[in-house]
Amino acid sequence: MADSNGSVPGSPAKPPPSPSPLRTSKLVKNKLRVLVTGGAGFVGSHLVDRLMKAGHSVIVVDNYFTGTKSNLKQWLNHPDFELIRHDVVDPLLVEVDQIYHLACPASPIFYKHNPVKTIKTNVMGTLNMLGLAKRVGARILLTSTSEVYGDPLVHPQTEEYWGNVNPIGVRSCYDEGKRVAETLMFDYHRQHGVEIRIARIFNTYGPRMNIDDGRVVSNFVAQALRGEEMTVQLPGTQTRSFCYVSDLVDGLIRLMEGENTGPINIGNPNEFTMLELAETVKQVVSPSASFKTVPNTPDDPKQRKPDITKAKNLLGWEPKVLLKDGLPLMAKDFAERLDISYEPSTAAK
Numbered sequence: 001m002a003d004s005n006g007s008v009p010g011s012p013a014k015p016p017p018s019p020s021p022l023r024t025s026k027l028v029k030n031k032l033r034v035l036v037t038g039g040a041g042f043v044g045s046h047l048v049d050r051l052m053k054a055g056h057s058v059i060v061v062d063n064y065f066t067g068t069k070s071n072l073k074q075w076l077n078h079p080d081f082e083l084i085r086h087d088v089v090d091p092l093l094v095e096v097d098q099i100y101h102l103a104c105p106a107s108p109i110f111y112k113h114n115p116v117k118t119i120k121t122n123v124m125g126t127l128n129m130l131g132l133a134k135r136v137g138a139r140i141l142l143t144s145t146s147e148v149y150g151d152p153l154v155h156p157q158t159e160e161y162w163g164n165v166n167p168i169g170v171r172s173c174y175d176e177g178k179r180v181a182e183t184l185m186f187d188y189h190r191q192h193g194v195e196i197r198i199a200r201i202f203n204t205y206g207p208r209m210n211i212d213d214g215r216v217v218s219n220f221v222a223q224a225l226r227g228e229e230m231t232v233q234l235p236g237t238q239t240r241s242f243c244y245v246s247d248l249v250d251g252l253i254r255l256m257e258g259e260n261t262g263p264i265n266i267g268n269p270n271e272f273t274m275l276e277l278a279e280t281v282k283q284v285v286s287p288s289a290s291f292k293t294v295p296n297t298p299d300d301p302k303q304r305k306p307d308i309t310k311a312k313n314l315l316g317w318e319p320k321v322l323l324k325d326g327l328p329l330m331a332k333d334f335a336e337r338l339d340i341s342y343e344p345s346t347a348a349k
């Protein structure tokens with residue numbers, strides 16, 4: 001029987017491939033070369049900020065499907081930063097010590113737009129990054145998702161739960177794609193000794209999300225700021241647990257630096273219905289906001305809440321930012337980009 005990290009007793013993983021001698025050189029010991037795929041996106045750009053501030057040398061590859069160069073504008077002229085327009089479906093050869101593999105559209109609207117491309121990104125993109133990790137001896141972290149649990153029959157979701165996923169539905173390109181990506185990670189680990197880390201991320205929000213990204217938090221905040229009705233998809237009682245982006249990035253870095261392969265849930269266990277989310281946005285972003293109900297999309301999971309016991313025990317991580325404190329930070333960023341004046345309401349101050 002496999003343990004919680006997926007290792008099978010009696011068949012230990014091979015030792016990892018040798019990293020470049022530069023990794024142990026005195027000159028570069030504390031300065032890692034880090035590749036971030038999808039680094040021009042929402043989560044990736046915040047991760048790049050943290051890695052650059054820690055003094056590492058960072059290479060971003062991105063095809064700009066949902067990300068933008070402007071998310072990285074603060075680093076574009078920095079000597080330790082490099083941005084490459086590249087699609088991870090094609091192989092990539094670079095010398096790096098760590099790979100944060102994020103490249104993949106995350107909003108359901110975008111990942112359903114071209115489902116064949118989404119699954120190619122998840123499968124071929126992850127194969128290419130694992131091939132690179134094997135070749136150069138890099139440690140690789142995959143940003144997997146709570147969508148691997150599908151419409152969960154176990155609540156809250158622990159990493160041991162195998163999920164309830166429709167293999168042929170409109171979300172399958174993403175959730176089955178990520179499940180195959182996790183499989184590839186463990187097969188490269190067991191067969192080739194690649195050092196892997198897997199984070200299962202739960203719905204994350206914050207500044208720099210695409211304003212018309214289509215995810216629920218960005219939709220509600222943008223709608224409230226624009227004076228439009230928030231679109232609560234029916235029934236409105238479905239739940240999500242929302243994590244602020246700085247908490248997520250902290251969890252990803254701890255996972256990469258730690259000794260556990262994962263998969264480890266990274267998310268905020270505070271659970272909200274979509275109606276409660278709309279009410280919170282009204283309270284802390286715009287007291288005049290209102291909502292309307294609209295039809296939902298197929299296979300929408302009814303509930304999501306992470307069990308974060310593993311993250312607490314193995315990474316010493318738990319989220320710090322409450323939804324009522326994170327939303328105004330996001331609203332400020334959205335208001336600036338929309339050129340709308342915004343004063344956080346009293347409840348948020």
Ligand SMILES: NC(=O)c1ccc[n+]([C@@H]2O[C@H](COP(=O)([O-])OP(=O)(O)OC[C@H]3O[C@@H](n4cnc5c(N)ncnc54)[C@H](O)[C@@H]3O)[C@@H](O)[C@H]2O)c1
Pocket residue numbers: 037038039040041042043044061062063064065066067068086087088089101102103104105106107121125143144145146200201202203204205
């Ligand atoms: N934000 C969340 O709530 C959440 C939850 C679970 C998992 N994740 C995962 O975290 C990662 C980042 O999510 P995000 O919210 O920042 O999304 P995002 O859409 O803002 O960022 C994804 C980035 O990947 C790039 N990209 C997409 N396909 C690519 C390809 N084929 N080649 C190169 N670049 C490509 C996009 O241009 C974009 O910059 C994704 O892997 C996503 O599945 C995010």
Ligand SMILES: O=C(O)[C@H]1O[C@H](OP(=O)(O)OP(=O)(O)OC[C@H]2O[C@@H](n3ccc(=O)[nH]c3=O)[C@H](O)[C@@H]2O)[C@H](O)[C@@H](O)[C@@H]1O
Pocket residue numbers: 105106107108145146147201202203204214215216217219220231232233234238239240274296297300301304
């Ligand atoms: O947590 C995760 O693992 C996943 O979180 C989100 O997926 P999801 O939560 O389904 O995406 P949203 O579009 O934010 O939808 C959340 C809920 O809000 C509802 N919703 C969405 C948009 C809207 O305008 N109104 C609305 O009520 C949806 O019906 C759904 O129940 C991400 O976008 C996925 O990439 C990620 O993998």
